[in-house]
Amino acid sequence: MQNITKGLIVRSICGHDKNELYLVLDCTDTEALLVNGKNRPTAKPKKKSTKHLVRVSSSAYLSDNEKIDNSRIIKILKDYKKGE
DSSP states (O other): OOOOOTTOEEEEOSSTTTTOEEEEEEEOSSEEEEEOSSSSOTTSOEEEEGGGEEEOOSSOSSOTTOOOOHHHHHHHHHHHHHHO
16 A cells, blocks of 8 residues: 655546646545645645555655645646656
């Protein structure tokens, strides 16, 4: 079982959003709240089962108590896609 935690970049592996990249806003053992800054802003995160996600980053982009805005999320995901 993979360890998905707050601040990681993940890829959806099933559902209508298959292959989409998201930043994990919050996470429990079985579910994660995901944002991408565009159609999933911080005000309306997507809840998804962690078994439908795959971890693609090895380091966290958010600290535990850091507030984040949509423009920063978009920049983080854009920079990650450039480096892929």
